[in-house]
Amino acid sequence: MAAILNISSYRFVPLDDLPALRDALHQRAQALQLTGTVLLAEEGINLFLAGSADGVNAWLAALRADARFAGLEAKQSWSEAPPFKRLKVKIKREIIRMNHPAVRPAAGRAPAVAPEVLARWLGQGHDDAGRPVRMLDTRNAFEVDDGAFDNAIDWRIDKFSEFPAALAAHRAELEGATIVSYCTGGIRCEKAAIVMQEMGLSHSYQLEGGILKYFEATAGQAPGWHGRCFVFDERLGLDPALHPASAAAGA
Template identity: 70%
Template sequence: MHSGPILNISCYLFVSLDDTAALRERLHARAASLGLKGTVLIAEEGINLFLAGPADAVRAWVDELRADGRFAALTPKESWSETQPFQRLKVKVKAEIIRMNQPTVRPDRAPRAAALAPATLARWLGQGHDDEGRQVVMLDTRNGFEVDHGAFDGAIDWRLHKFSDFPAALAAHRDELAGKTVVSYCTGGIRCEKAAMVLAEQGLHAWQLDGGILKYFEETGGPHYHGGCFVFDEREALAPDLSPRK
């Protein structure tokens, strides 16, 4: 069951791209022709997108993108709204699809960081430990103002101003995480995927929440989470049922 005529999608994929400029032109032209609005970021490390429009148009754009084998694994997260939450369409080529300023951290060139399914996380939080008996700590990799809209109960919040602050914050707090099962999380998964790589490189027992908060909401209904999830569009924040939070 959904509410509203506008389909909103968000997804990302770390995949090596060597034709970013040409890809930008193609994706922009097709999205514009379908009347879509939102933001698509392209870099050598992959793609990150937030788009909205009539469902048929959005899904047609995604289907054409997936026809390129590099993007076959894209799995958009969906939500609905009564009105278009974006003002314009932007398709940009960037140095990183999520900026960390750590050139050696390239998820497109390395095995994916360990990913934890939302249902497993909900079970771990309910029982108070992981399946090996270790304490589970939730590490929020979002900016402080996003955390203020809602977060996992008892989550660690380093009050980041931007994601590129994460490596320095980790260096200052690494010892506090030793011996624990650390689950990094963010809105849709992109930040916590990079973060989990860095955590693992530091010798920590780390996971990323697969698909982020939005997938957790979709698959579990949001237990052990309080408040809403901030999103970067005019809806501002989503409730655990993925409706705009009042």
């Protein structure tokens, strides 16, 4: 097995002690020789870290000891070398920028569909109520170009803050179908699904855990998916088995 454990996770939860939390998380990760990025905001935490399995698991255990992060799940993959050069723990305005302050996932999530259920829906061509299923990609255009669900809706957005306006412009095209928003790890589609619900698209869901959880839950088979999943680190992309894909490997 490769020596480096890579994790990604997020949680929308109100945080009011950001400077102290930043310092504590940074000191702990530094002591355990972890690299990667942890983003903190009043709305929650978003993290991507890598290191030895013992170090990563020790850091996660300490984080989960805080009641606000108890039970926090982390998606895992392995690599031969750390995909991050340094450690950064930052305070941001949002842990994923949408510029839509009314969207507050901590106050209530939009409905989610489990990866195993989505795989079944895609295989049978409709949801359990017989409605056609359409996949809505909430990622930036260059990410979509590396890989996506087959026939997914792609509005070619350049940044996530463009999503609400794109949804408003195309809302009529989504009527009559079950819409599943998706992204790399779940954080963007969590906000996107709330906006869809707010716009009256009642048959809309987020893919629980995003693409990476879909790869993991379907044991690398990823039915209905083509290409690799772009990731923002030196691995560049992951195939459905969660193995790093070379930069030359096309979607």
